[in-house]
Amino acid sequence: MDQxxxxxxQNLEDGDLEVRRFEMQIIRRSWKPMERxxxxxxxxxxxxxxxxxxLTEYIPMSASAIRNSLSLKEEHSHYSDLWSxxxxxxxxxxxxxxxxxxxxxxxxxxxxxxxxxxLQRIIPGNEHKGKIKNSKEIRILRTAFxxxxxxxxxxxxxxxxxxxxxAELKERMxxxxxxxxxxxxxxxxxxxxxxxxxxxxKEGQALDMLVxxxxxxxxxxxxxx
Numbered sequence: 001m002d003q004x005x006x007x008x009x010q011n012l013e014d015g016d017l018e019v020r021r022f023e024m025q026i027i028r029r030s031w032k033p034m035e036r037x038x039x040x041x042x043x044x045x046x047x048x049x050x051x052x053x054x055l056t057e058y059i060p061m062s063a064s065a066i067r068n069s070l071s072l073k074e075e076h077s078h079y080s081d082l083w084s085x086x087x088x089x090x091x092x093x094x095x096x097x098x099x100x101x102x103x104x105x106x107x108x109x110x111x112x113x114x115x116x117x118x119l120q121r122i123i124p125g126n127e128h129k130g131k132i133k134n135s136k137e138i139r140i141l142r143t144a145f146x147x148x149x150x151x152x153x154x155x156x157x158x159x160x161x162x163x164x165x166x167a168e169l170k171e172r173m174x175x176x177x178x179x180x181x182x183x184x185x186x187x188x189x190x191x192x193x194x195x196x197x198x199x200x201x202k203e204g205q206a207l208d209m210l211v212x213x214x215x216x217x218x219x220x221x222x223x224x225x
Contacts, residue, residue: 015047019058026060033090034080037073040066068094082115086123095138102145106156117159129163137166144173151176185210 022039025031031039040055049055052066061069072080072093079100083093096118103111118141121132132138144151144158154172158164192199199207 015043018043018046022059033069033072033093034084037069037071040069041073044070071097079115082119086119088122089135091135092122092138095135095142099138099142099145102142104145104148106148106152106159109156109159114159121162130158130161130165130168132166140166140170140173144169 018039022043025039043058044050044055047055047058052063052070055061055066056063059066079097083096088096096115099118100111100115103114105111106114109117118132118138121128121130144155148155151173154169154176157172158169
């Protein structure tokens with residue numbers, strides 16, 4: 001081939017130059033997570049834009065994808081290096097960064113130990129039954145830590161049992177949430193009785209239904225004994 005196609009951009013501003021560079025990189029090869037985060041951050045600064053949505057006017061990425069990528073840049077380098085050392089893909093890195101913001105100490109287990117515990121469940125070669133295979137499983141942990149006052153004991157069990165799956169964790173969280181809901185109803189009804197307040201027709205019907213469901217459940221339980 002005697003000639004090669006070439007695009008020449010003259011007198012580009014710094015921001016426009018970063019946009020063209022970003023577009024060319026997409027054509028050449030896939031971005032590494034931190035590499036893309038750094039490029040987006042530089043583009044944002046050079047263009048003088050503030051929001052991820054503004055950047056979508058310049059590059060073919062959604063606002064949420066840009067925000068997720070920029071979040072990697074904003075994280076402490078210790079954790080970014082940690083994710084890279086474990087060769088985690090971008091989706092895992094994004095989910096772990098989101099989870100990290102919700103983490104707190106559980107019993108005697110501090111945040112760094114919790115992160116290490118989770119990483120042990122992700123890394124290749126892990127043969128535990130509780131292995132985390134999909135980055136979306138991290139969202140179950142995030143939900144648990146966001147409601148840590150409800151689920152602290154369940155989280156503690158999960159951290160000590162490497163064979164517990166995130167599906168099992170979610171199931172226990174649901175049961176715990178149901179228990180809390182029933183306790184709230186009981187407290188509400190007790191207060192109604194103590195103040196001699198009348199129930200509305202709908203409230204009465206709902207309580208009758210709950211009593212009937214409980215009676216049916218007890219009968220089924222006796223039948224299986």
